[in-house]
Every structure is written in structure tokens, then in C-alpha cells.
Amino acid sequence: MAYIALATGFLLILIGLYGALTHSHILRMIVAFTVANTGVNLVLVGVGYMGGRTAPILDKAVEVSAAAQRIIDPLPQALVLTAIVIGLGVTALMLTYAYRLYVTRGTLDISRYTELKW
Amino acid sequence: MKPELEKRIVKGPDGFEFEVDPIRDYFCETPPTVMTAAYSAIIEKLFNWARAESIWILGFGTGCGAIEMRPLMTPRFDAYRYGVQWRPTPRQSNLFIISGYLSVKTLKRVIRSYEQMQNPKYVVGLGSCTINGGMYWDSYNTIKRLDDYLPVDLYIAGCMPRPEALLAGIVELKKIIRAGKAEGANIYAEKFEWYKANQKRVIHDWDMPDYNW
């Protein structure tokens, strides 16, 4: 299972990057990066997953004493949560930019924004 | 007057403007003076001998007679034997041979060159034209009497005189010099105004100072 998650994650990353590089529409790029981010998150979770263990929630099902052997490492999941939040922030910022760009220049084609170069 | 000799206003590098009068500023205008012998008689005699034995002719052929001067340098006549040689610059020459007819245009150059020679200096008129105009006696643009314009020490008559005649003339001139009688330069200085008046009478585009140092 973990391998499927990992493979899917990497695939998503590649799809995302491919999308971001091949589409010149800014919104499509943002979507593509979101896909890639999802892939990254999937990889994070996939790497952290340990076969046959349960979720790291200490309740009746998992005794505190046996927790170390029964639950998976909670850290990657915490990381994923943070990463998702940050990803959201960045995506929001990018969208803001997209909006402002559209307002000022009336286009969302990234190849039109090349007045700064060389 | 040629434009380059006209007065003009010139601006210096610092922006200051002033007048330049070429004739006055470029040329020395002092008239010639009579220069008598400066040393005792015996030294002057020695000098006169040297002057006679060292005759430097200005290499300026003013007319058709110039052709007769050239053979003097050849082995056949070899004027060098008599201490004669040709100099390319009037500064170093003593003898000016006016070789034949003299057009007014050339006269101007002759005057300039003559005045640039140093005292003592001698003039020889070669051929009849320098005496009375010769066959050009009625020409509109040659002078008739060289004597009116420059003090001539010696005439060599003929049309044209042969090189031998020229050679004989030079030997005759040497005698005059040795006798201390070749004072053309001083005569020119003495009668400067008369000569100038004569010169200016025929030269209408006079565009030089009165005496060319």
C-alpha cells in the first residue's frame, strides 16, 4: 500500500510539474502546482507509513504502554498538516497575484509577462 | 591684397579677441641700411679677395638665359675652378644672375630673392634683354632696364651670350669685387625709395612688405 501511495505521490508531482511547465495560463499553473503539492503530501504520508500499524491516536484501542510498537510515527503526519497549511497559504498568494495581474494587465498568459529579462 | 594677408580678428584660446595684421605681424618691416666695411683696410682686402674667390650663385633661372648657366657646371666649362658654385637658397648666395628677359611677374620674385640675399651681393644682367629689353623692347609684361629695379654690377651682352661669355663675365666681376667696387647692396639701401618706386610702378599687385628680410 505504502508503495502505491509513494508511486502515486511521485506521479502526481510529475504531473503537476509537467502541467506547470507546459501551460502558460497562470491559473492552470496554479492548479498544476496544487496537484504537485498534493503529490508531495502523499509522498510525505507514504514515507511515514509503517505497515500493519494503526493511527497514532492514544485511546482505548491503543494502550499508552504499547503505543511505541503499535502506532505509526505521528511526525510525518504532523508535517503533512503543516505543509498543507503552508501550501494553502502559498496558493492563496499565487491566486492573489493572478487576480492583480489580471486586473492590471488584462491577461493571464505568463509568457506575456516578460518585460523584465536579460 | 590676398585674403590671407588681410587684417583679421582672431580669438585666443582663453576667448580673448584681438587683431592680426599679417603684413605687420609676420614680416619684419625695417628698411635696409648701408653697411660699410667694419674692419681695418687690410682685413677688408682679405675679405674682398675671399669674396672674389668664393662666388656663390643663386640657383634661380629667371629667363631663357638660364639655359646658359647649366653648362658652366659641366666638365667642359667647370666654373668651380674659379671658386664658383650654385646655392639653392638666397641666404647663402652672393651673386644673382638675371638670365635674360625678366617678366613683371618674375620681377616680384627676383626682388624678394635679391632682398633675402646678404650684403655684399652682386647682380649680373645676362643678355641684351636686361639692358634695354632686347627683342622684347615693346612687350607689355617684361621690364626693359634691369638697372631701374636692382643695382646691376655687370652686364653681359648678347642674345644669348655663350657660356664662355658668362664665364668671362664672372672673371670680370671678380675683378670688380676685388677692387672693392661691387657695392650694389649699399647702393640699393641708399636709393631704396627710388628703387621701390620703380618696382611698384610696374608691379601692381604689391603684396609684400617693402623690404623682404
Place this chain on the structure above:
Amino acid sequence: MVSALSFIALPLGTAFTLGLLPQGMQRVNYLLTLLALALLSLIAASWLLAFAAGEIATQQIFTAGTTPPFSINLQIGMAEAAGLLLLNLTGLLSVIYLRDTLHQQGARAMAVLLIFIMALSGIVLTRDLFNLFVFIELTTIATGGLILLSHDKRALGAGFKYLVATQIISITLLIGTIFLYHDSGTLNIDGMAAGGLITGESLALFLVLIALILELKPFPANGWALDIYESAHPAFSAILSAAAATAALFAVDRLLLVGSNSWLPLATAVGVVSFVGANLLALVQRNDRRILGYSSIAQMGLLLVVVGQRDILGESYLFIAGGILLAHAIAKAGLFWLSGIIVARDLSDWRALQRNPLYIFAFATFIAMLVGLPPFPGFYAKWDLVHLLAAHDRIALLLALLFASLLEALFLFRWFGYVIKGEANPEGIICARNKLGVIAAATVAAWGVAYLWGEMALQGNLLYSIPLLAALAFLLLEWLAVPYKNVLAISVLLGWFVVNYADYNPLQLIFAVIILVGGPLILLSSFYARGRRIGFYPATMLMFAGMAQLIVAKSSFDFFAAWEILTIGSYYLILRGKASEPHAISYIIFSLGGAFLMLTGFALAAAGDLNFLLSNLSEVAPAVAPWVFLLLAIGFMTKTAAIGVHIWLPGAHAEAESDVSPMLSGILLKAGLFGLMVLMLEMGRQSLYGVDLTHVMLWIGALSALLGNLMAAFQEDAKRLLAYSSIAQLGYALFGLALMNHLGWLLALMFVINHFIYKSMLFLSVGGVAKRTGTRLMYRMGGLITLMPLSFIAVLIGIIAVSGVPPLSGFGGRWIFYNAIMTAEYRLPLIIIFLAGPIAFLYLFRLIHTIFLGQLKDEHRQLREAPFWMILPQMIFVACLMVFALVPGLALKRVDHYLLQYFPEGGLSWDGLTITSHFGYWSPISIMVIVGVIFMTLFAWLLFVNRRAQKVKQFNIVFAAERPFRPETTHFAWNFFAPYRKALGFLTEPLVTRFWDAIGEALHSLAELLRRFYNGNGQTYSVHLLAFVVITFLLARGVS
């Protein structure tokens, strides 16, 4: 001590407070922001002081009540404290700078700025990998926000490109992080390093590392960053360049701990490519902010190299990295801030700075700091870096760094040249008090850091040297009028000479007299100047300070520092000329190039000894000794303008001011000779691949003499003529030294003295004439002898002396020359130098004839003699020349004895009036008397026989029975040696100039070509990023 957590908590808290405060209280918000940053700066300063004083050791701060790996920990040490101080101060100053913009944008902008500073502080402090990621993402978001501060509409597009790039970086970083965690079971960086589970080959480690390196915007995957630098608000760019890059560097430095140094070569490689590439591309930039962006990237590359080389830098690591980092941060922030007050964006628009010398001073400070000139920290740091690199045989890297530094110097100084020269647009600058305050603070900080680094340097603080201080003191006296400053300068130089007189050995004494007595003599001519002459005295005194220090330097460091100082001083001096901008740049480039070669030479010789004594040059290992000799010799020869590296000289000397040219020619060039003397005294003969290097120098000297003379003969410009003549004269001196025998050296010293006297004199006279006539072209002068008789006399005496005709002192030089070559081992070069000799007559005659003789021009008819103050030193020089011609023993006797200890054979005998060598004899006084008597007798004779001479005027010449047309057409002057040009003109084909031009052209074309790479499209930049990652990885793998 206030907890280091406050660096996170305080800005965060303030930011939230700002958010909570009601809208419209801008003043309060602003004060709050200021207060927070000021407080943070204070805290950082207190930490730094505590560390510096040794009161506390490096501290760990644990969060969440447990130790790693179960919690995040922070660490603060000396480096971190310094970094934090830098970050927060930059933030504080930028906030002050941004006052108006922030008032306009409101509390949110301030909050974002605070968050930005907080995140950067976090990057510096944290030891947790994921935490690092979070902080980096925070800076990204904050950056995204702050870019919008700019008024430039293009900033939007740039910001979006930036976000795209950071997306890719963060993906790389995250994936790397999780796999690192997977491999090591911890996110604590120290834990990973200590655990040893992460090997050098780890792909995960590579990904993290490359992501952090990408944060440094390495060349060439950095188009997005350049766009930001170009379009963002300069104050923000200042933070981005000075602070954000610093933080990223801390992160890279920390990550490299993992994997036991195996990725250091990667950092080095990326660094060196960035350093070279960015500097190269900067060559063709015209936009000020973009050029600063390139320069930032280059500096980051350099720092990455330092980080990558930390395995060999040992204890000096922090000193070097800190020096370069601080120099970069302060200078770059300062320049960005300056850019904020300039209205337009072209480099030449900075001319508006001319309005106030203080701006220029700040600008010069920043430029010097960036280039790494003394006394700024970069200088000490580069010195140590180069020495350590050389000690560990990393020569290729060393050369690459120096080459790139040269490129950097090229574009920076060229820029400086644009700014100093040309018409300024008075509207081109907007001054606000707060902005000026910030710039002033940066300038002060620059000098403060310079002082600090000097204090820490092993070699001692350059700012303690009295000559340098004296030179700098003249900066403070700029408000005085010229006469006062001139008196002061003269007395300072003479005073220094009197104080140190007793300590000089005879060799040093000769040079000391030329510098410290000859200098004031030339300075006499400066009295003619009016007004305040801003900039002249500090530059002059800087040059003299360098020279004065140079001749007494004991260690290679002191020598090199003095060399750099005199180079800077003379550069500023040269730059003062009217049309001297291109020549000044070629001067500084050749000088710095030479200096870098010297630096390499010293570093090779020192073998790791950071305080190498010059006297140890004789004990350099035989394997490197010839290389050391070669490098140092080439370095010195750039200053003596030996043929091949001479092209800077003619223009520089010709275009300089009237009183500067003699200083340059008479005094400055001697620095190179002094260096060569020290070098050859210590190292003697060296041969490389069987070629005797002194033999090569003989050829160079001879060719310099020949070609210098030949080119001088074909000049139309009087000062250029003299300049080429200097090349030739120095060629003779070089030749003398390379003879490596007693008389050869004496010859060189004789030339040193003679050349100083007559060339200073000639430059002064020609300068005076040029001043009066308003031109330097000789064919436009003529006939000035009666109008400027004293100048004529100076030139006449000068040319007789130069040509070596008895009875003047030049003949002494020739006499010693012939005696010296009697024992020469190599005879072929002599042929060249024999040919060179008579050619000197050509240009000397031309000089005096076309200026003073011949036909006077209309417009010069009312000229006056040159100003008194220019004539006075000339007359003194004439007197000196006469005295030296009569009693050369006065100066040479002691040197002759002194040289005996190095070259025991072949000294001269100085008994009585006659100077006797093994081969011949020479009696200067007798010659003078005999020639004088003959001359006077004949003159009297001529006066007697020619007493009635009539004085005539200029057109009273025989002219084939005609008269001259005009003076211009009668003055035979232009292309004076036309037949000679027909015969030997092919030797003066400007091959060397073409060679250097071609190199310059090639570099510029390459840069022009390479920069097409940055096509401005965000997607292309992403491709660059990805390709960079992949290619770097492949290369790294391939190499290891």
C-alpha cells in the same frame, strides 16, 4: 540575556498587535514596528557583545520542554548573533527608509515586514530541518507580499515568477526532508550529522541541499531573482540581498554538516560558477538594480565557495566568511538604498550623485567594499582565503575567483567612472532625510566593520597606519580652499619624510626622497588651482600614503595593502581628468589584475603563512619559486607599464590633469620598480622550464624601450608622447634590473631618479603649455619660444637630459648602461635596446620643435607664460638636474655601496672628480666645464662677428622666391616622421591593444549571448531550476 526566542516571539507578537490595532493609526503602527526592530537589534547586539567578550558559550534553546529529536531546538552562537544583528539592523534601517511607503501601505505591510524579519531570524536560529522549511516558506510568502511595496508595475509579474520558482524549491525541499527523516529518524540537523546514518551519497540530502542552495539564487538558475531585484522596492531589495541571502547562507552552512563534508565540492562548484557567471553577465548590464542583483548573486557564489572550502579554512572560516558576508551585506544594502534616491534607472543616471561629495564618498565606500579593497573586511578575508587556497594547492579555484573578482571590479569601477564623469541631471535625485540617514548609517557601518576586521586580523589593523589616516583626514578637510590644503599636504609629506628619514636604507631613501620630497615639489604646481578642488587631495594623499607604506613594508600583507591603497588613490587621481574615464577603467583593471597576480604569487610563496615576511621570499620552496617570481614580476610590470600591459598608461597620463600627470609618471610608476627590486633582491635569478626569467625580463625591458620610443615618435598629442616615452624609460630601468649585476641596478636607480626629474618637469611644462593653448595636439602649437621662454628652457634641459647627451645627467645613465652591459650574459636583447636609443631623439626633437619652434599660430600670438606655480617647480627641477648632472655621487654613492652587499662585483670608484668603473671613466664636472668653456668661447666669437644681426619675424624665410601662405600651412609638424613610419611603422601596429580589446570584446559578447538565456518567461525559469537540479546532481555523481 534575553532569550533567543524573542527573535521569533517579539516580531510575531508585534505583527499580531499591528493587526489588532484599529485602522488609521499609521503613526503608532510605524513607531511600534520601529520599536520592535530596534529592540531586536539591541538584543542581538547584546548577544553579540556577550559572545565577543567571551562571557557565554554557544547556547541551545529547547522548546516544548523536551530535547531533540522530540522537539525543535534553536542554537545561538557568535555567528548567529552576528547574523541576527545584521538581519534586524537591515530590517530596522529599511523600515526607516521605507517610512513614507509604509505609512501609505498601512499596518499590514509593516506586519509582513516583521514576519519576514522573524522568518529570516528563524532560519538563522533553527536547527530543525522541518522548522527550517517552515521559515523558508514564511519568507517566501512574506516576500510575495513585500514585492508589492514597489511602485513598479512590472514587480507583479516578477513576484509571480518568484512564487513559481519557490514552489519548485519547496517541493524539492519537502521531499528531501521527508526522506532524510526516513533515513535518520530525526529532523534535528545536528542529530543527523551526529547520527552518521546519512551518507554523502544520499539523494535526499542532495535534494535538501540543492533546495537551500537554490534559495541563494545561484547562477544560472536565477532569472526570477534578478527580475525581483530589478523591479522591487530598493529597500526591500536591500533586505533581500543583505538579509535573506545571509539567512539562506546560514542554512546551507548548517546542512553541509550532514554527510561529513562530502557535499562541500558541490557548494564550491556551484559557488564558483555563480561567482564567475554572474560577474560576467553583469558586464553588459545598464540597469542599476539589475546589476546590483547580479552582484548579489556573485557575492553569494563567493560565499558559497568559502562555505565549500571550510574544510581547509580552519579557524579563519568565520573570519573570512564573515568578512565577505558583511562587506557584501553592507555595501549591497547601501547601494540599493542609494538606488532608491536616484530617479532614473540607467547607470549613468547616478551622475546625480555629483550634487554632493558625500554621496560620492558613500558610493565610493560601497564600491571599494564590494571589490574588497583595503581597509574593508573583504580585503582581509580575500587575503586569508587566497592564502589558504594556495596552501592547499587549489590553484584553479583561486584563479577562477580572482578572474571573477576582476570582472566584478571592471563593472563596478566602470560604473563609478560613469558617475564621476559627465553632466549630471540636477533633477535626478530625490533626497529625504530619513533615506539619507540610512545611507549614512550604512557608510558609517562600513567603516566600523573595516575597523573591526582590522582589529581581528592577524596582520594588524590597516586603519592604524598613520599615512592612511592622514590621507583619510583630508576627506574631513575638503571644505578648505586649495592653498590651505596644499600647504597642509606638502607639510604632511615632508614631515613624514623628516620623521622617518633615519630609518630608510639607501635604496628606500632614494624612493622616499622621490615620493616624499619629489611629491611636494610637484604639488607646488597645484597652487595654481582655484576653489576647493574636491576629491583631489584625499586621492593624492591616498596614493602617497600607499607609496610611503610600500617602501617600508616588511610583510607581504603590508606590501600588498600599500599597493592596493596607492592603486586606489592613483585611480581616483586619473579619473579626475576631463576625458579620462575609459583610461581610468583600463588603469584600474590592469592594476587590479596585476595585483591579483601578485596576491597569488604571495599566497604561493607563503604556503599558508598568513603573515609572510618579504625577507622570506628568498626561502620559498624551489618548486614554486619560479612561479612566485613570475606572478609577482608580472604584477609589478603592470605598474611599470612594460610592453604588453602598457595600454593603460598613455591615455591615463595624457588625460590626467596638468599636475597629476607628473605625479603619475614621475612617482607612481616607480612603485612597480620598487617592487621588482625587492623581488629580485630576495629571489635572485629564477628559471622556469629552463628559461631564465631574468632573460625574459631583459627582452621585455628592451622591447618596451624600443616600442615605447617608436610609438612616442608617432604621437601627435604632446602628453601621449611623454607617456609613451615613460614606457620606454621604464623599459630601460627594467632592463637594468634584469641585467642582475651591480651596475645594472645602479643604472635602474639612476633611471629612477633621472626619470622622475625630467619626466615630471616635461609633464609640467607641457601641461602648462596645454593649459595656455587649450590643446595638447602639437601641430596646433608652434613658435611659442618667445612667449613661453621658461617653459622652453625646462623642455630644452629636459630633452637634453632624456636623450643622454652630455653634459647633463642623462649621459650618466648611458655611461652606466654601457658599463653594465659589458658583463651582461645575454647580448641579443641589447641589439633592441641599441636600436631604441637614437629613436628617443626623434620624439624629443619633435616635442620641442613642434611646440616651441617653427611657426607661431594666429590665435596664440597673445599667450602668456605658464602660471607661476607651474613654472616654479620646473625651475627647481632644472636646478636639480644640473646638480645631479654635476655630482651624481650625491645620490648614487651610497646606493652603490649599499648594492655591494647584494652584488659584490663591479662597484664604481668615486675618488675625486672622476667616476671609475672596471672598464671606463667619467668625470661629470670636467665634462660640464669643458663643454661650457668651448660653448661660451664660440658663442662669444659668434656674438662678435655677428653683432649686427637683424631680428626678423616668422615669415621672413626664403620660400623659393614666394612667401608662405599661412602659419598653419608652413609649420611642418603633423606626421612629422612620415618616412620613418613608412620604414618602421609596422612595428607600431597596435597588436597589444587589439589583443586586449579582443579579450574585452569576447567577454562582452559572451555575456551578451549568455544573458539571452534569461528570456523573462517564468516557465523558462522553472525549466532552468529543474535542469539545474538534475545537471548538478548528474555532475556531482559523475565526479564523486
Place this chain on the structure above:
Amino acid sequence: MQFDWMQIPYSLLTLFIVLNYGMLLNALIAKIAARVGRRHGIPIWQNYADLLKNYGIRSSITHGVMFYLGPVFRLAGGVGLLLFVPTIFGSEMFSNLSFAGDLILALYFVFFGTLGMALGAGESGHPHAAIGVSRGLSQVTTAELPFALAVFAVALQYQTLSVTDIVAAQQGGFLNWTLFTNPFAVAAAMLGFLGSMMRPPFDVVLAPQEIPIGPPTEYHSSYLALMQTNRMIFPIAKIVVYMNLFFGGAASWPVFFIKVFFIYMVSVLVGVVFPRFHVEQSVRWFLVWAVPFGIIAVLMV
């Protein structure tokens, strides 16, 4: 060697002898050249008359101070050169003022007159004077080169720069002359000699009609007389240097007269046969034909 007041009259005596010898020699040479052209030629005393006449010219002009001083420089250079070199070997009387300096002094003092003359001519303001100087200086740069190389070779050969010592080393039979011990040096020097004697093919400097005799165009009367005096002394003084360096010097006046005559004849023989060179041609000629001999001489010593 030290100075002694007696050396002054002795030197003046040398000067007197050389001046008169020069007058006659120059006339003789002119006669020989005339005979080549099948002319009779000038009287042998012609030079005296010319000189006297020029001193006797009453008027003169001056263009300025340097113009006035030019001939003084010129003659001082000639006289100085003569007096700085010992004329007669082994004679205390005719070693002149050579205590003041060695060969190098002579070598460089040659330029004293040249330079002064060039300056004087320059002040006349005459373009032809400047053109002549330009040509002369151009030509001298390469004409001097083979000579300088030869001098250097000779100095190396005898390990001294003292003229007296060089002559001393050549005593004892004509096979000891440098001519035979170092033929390459002599060859180079003699080719250079051609260039410094102002005779064809190297006399374009004084081209009479094209640039009316070049530098002295404006000189006349007593100035010219001074220069003529120099013309009598200077070539002899120069030949004395050659004679001392390459042809064993002269131990007595008769030997001196003969050697000087024959050395002078070298340039005359070449001069009457060859036409004139352009400046650039002569520059190339010296570099191609004369300098290699000099190089061989220097390398072979």
C-alpha cells in the same frame, strides 16, 4: 689622467692642425670627386676662401635665440668630440681632454651638435629645415645602430671602454688591428659610417633643390661660417674615433693624416658611385645589410 693647464694650448694645437688638415682634405676630396666627373675641380685653398667670405659677410638676420645658438652648438659639438678623444696614440701632448670621459662620452657627444643644430634650424620656422631634420634624425636612428653594435663588440673584445686602452691593444703590427681581429664589427661600423658622412647615397637630408639643403636653409654669413668650420673638423673627429677603434689608431701625425684620408675615402668612393636613397630605403638598408654584421660581431666576441 688628470687635468693640467698645459693641456689647453696642446688641445688648441690639435684643433689647429685638424682644422687645417680638414680644410685641405675636404678640398682634396672635392677635387677627387670632380675628377670622377672629369672636371678640374676647385682649387685646393677654396675652403679657406669660402670660410673667410662667409665670416666677412656684413649683414645677417636672426630668427631668435635658438637660431643664433644652433651653429654654436654645432661647432661646440665638433670641437668637443675632437678634444674628448686622444688624437695621437702615446702622445701626452695630443691626448687632448680625454681625461673627462671614455668612448661613451665621444659616442654620445656626437649628438650634442646635431641636437643643437636641429633646434636652431627649427626656430628659423622654415618647413624645409624641419623636413631635413626629420629625415636626418630618421636616418641616424638606424645608421648609428651598426656602429653602436660594433663599438660594443670592440669594447667587449678588449674589455675596456677607454679609447687609449683600445688603441694600445691594437699595437704591434697591422694584423693586431680590429679590422683583422674582428672583421665583422669593422664591416658593420664602416657601413654605418657611410650613413653618417652626409654623402650619397645617404644625403637626402640635404637634398639641395627639393628642400633647399634642408636644416641649414636659413643659415648664412657667420652662422654658416661656424657650421662650415664644423664641417672641416667634425668628419675628422669622427674618423679619429673609427681610426682608434678599428684601425689601430695613429702614433704620429703623418700616420694620422694617411689613415684619416683613407677612411674618409671609403665614403667618397661609395658616394661618387651610388645615387641617392629615400629615407625609408636607407633605414631598411641599414637594418638589412649593416645590422646583421653588427649582430654577428656582438655574438661572436
